[in-house]
Amino acid sequence: MKNFALKTFALVLFVSTLFACSSDDESETIITKNELVTAVTGPDTAAINEDVTFQVSFDVENSCGNFHQYLETISGNTKTIQVQTKYRGTNCGATASTKTEPYTFRLNTAGTYVFKFKSSATAFITKTVVIE
Incomplete structure (x- = not known):
């Protein structure tokens, strides 16, 4: 009898743990989008192995939009960069806003480097x- 009660207790504990760990947000809507950059500020010179940070501004469609990552393409000393955002949820309102996110990099070779931030389908903020 004691063994049966122990097994029943273990089963109840296991099942309750499964339900406790399941997320209520399983049906949450998550969409990633590539956004266009509206402004970029930062230094024009830096030293080798120095962290360099640009402040990159971009628009999001509503309050659910947040920065997700930078998408980069490298060709020689030119890097093309696009902002990817993540929209979570469905109750977001309709008010667009501008967000700013740092873009930090470090280069270990002297030279001239070009960073092209996508600002329209065919244009870039360069x-x-x-690096000296």
């Missing part, structure tokens, strides 16, 4: 940095 920042040139001389």
